[in-house]
Amino acid sequence: xxxxxxAASAAKWALGVGVAFSLAGHALxxxxxxxxxxDGAIGMQPAASIMRAESIKFHNYLLMPIxxxxxxxxxxxxxxxxxxxxxxxxxxxxxxxxxxPIEIVWxxxxxxxxxxxxxxxxxxxxxxxxMPKPDLTVKVTGxxxxxxxxxxxxxxxxxxxxxxxxxxxxxxxxxxxxAATEPLVVPVxxxxxxxxTGADVIHAFxxxxxxxxxxxxxxxxxxxxxxxxxxxxxxxxxxxxxxxDHAFMPIEVHVVSQAxxxxxxxxxxxxxxxxxxxxxxxxxxxxxxxxxxxxTSSAAPAPKAPAxx
Ligand SMILES: [Cu+2]
Numbered sequence: 001x002x003x004x005x006x007a008a009s010a011a012k013w014a015l016g017v018g019v020a021f022s023l024a025g026h027a028l029x030x031x032x033x034x035x036x037x038x039d040g041a042i043g044m045q046p047a048a049s050i051m052r053a054e055s056i057k058f059h060n061y062l063l064m065p066i067x068x069x070x071x072x073x074x075x076x077x078x079x080x081x082x083x084x085x086x087x088x089x090x091x092x093x094x095x096x097x098x099x100x101p102i103e104i105v106w107x108x109x110x111x112x113x114x115x116x117x118x119x120x121x122x123x124x125x126x127x128x129x130x131m132p133k134p135d136l137t138v139k140v141t142g143x144x145x146x147x148x149x150x151x152x153x154x155x156x157x158x159x160x161x162x163x164x165x166x167x168x169x170x171x172x173x174x175x176x177x178x179a180a181t182e183p184l185v186v187p188v189x190x191x192x193x194x195x196x197t198g199a200d201v202i203h204a205f206x207x208x209x210x211x212x213x214x215x216x217x218x219x220x221x222x223x224x225x226x227x228x229x230x231x232x233x234x235x236x237x238x239x240x241x242x243x244x245d246h247a248f249m250p251i252e253v254h255v256v257s258q259a260x261x262x263x264x265x266x267x268x269x270x271x272x273x274x275x276x277x278x279x280x281x282x283x284x285x286x287x288x289x290x291x292x293x294x295x296t297s298s299a300a301p302a303p304k305a306p307a308x309x
Pocket of ligand 1: 142143202203204239240241242246249
């Protein structure tokens with residue numbers, strides 16, 4: 001019964017895998033969606049940055065062939081041993097237990113394979129590490145459970161990006177749980193430096209099409225970068241389990257032309273002005289008397305804090 005049950009579940013599993021693969025093949029033939037996941041697809045989202053393209057190459061042309069070859073080789077060895085050296089086929093087993101040439105081969109070969117992977121892996125890691133001169137900086141803050149985006153170069157103060165509610169997403173024809181109320185807007189073909197931090201717990205800022213994922217840790221600022229080479233909308237999600245609404249803090253990035261970006265910055269600027277004005281107004285009275293500086297500066301964050309959530 002045990003064997004029969006196992007065989008039945010194995011058959012079911014094989015059927016499931018077969019169906020999954022044919023569905024995947026279907027989706028692959030259909031075309032992967034850019035900037036978001038494709039239902040039933042296998043493999044990675046198409047690249048919108050050179051680093052992502054390099055990561056996909058590293059996976060598809062180095063890691064996949066190596067792991068496939070190793071798996072097939074080990075499977076072949078297993079089948080060979082089961083068939084050739086079972087009790088019936090090989091009633092008198094050999095008594096030797098050591099073979100120096102084989103031991104040298106199975107030590108050196110894995111070392112060479114790992115060294116090959118390491119060379120290409122480190123090359124990619126260093127490329128990620130060596131950020132080109134950034135054209136603009138975006139500060140990303142993870143909150144429970146939404147994102148805050150700030151553009152220090154453009155003097156755009158932090159604005160909040162929440163999940164777009166399901167009815168609104170449906171009405172707009174955008175994917176629910178990927179679409180956000182406010183997108184992160186960046187110009188195409190520009191190096192965007194991303195400073196990532198967390199306000200409460202650890203989150204992670206990840207956009208697959210750009211090949212970036214960086215932890216948002218409270219009390220420290222992590223840095224990553226990307227250079228989007230296609231205009232369009234690209235989605236990401238929080239990638240660090242951060243509480244009950246972890247699945248509901250999507251990232252929406254709009255990559256636009258420089259002209260559109262400038263227009264967007266200008267549209268954000270008027271909103272920035274009233275925020276900057278009250279901050280500038282209490283500054284002169286605070287600056288003149290020394291003891292007054294402390295109460296005003298400590299009073300300033302107090303009304304701000306309840307406003308954020
Ligand atoms: Cu999170």
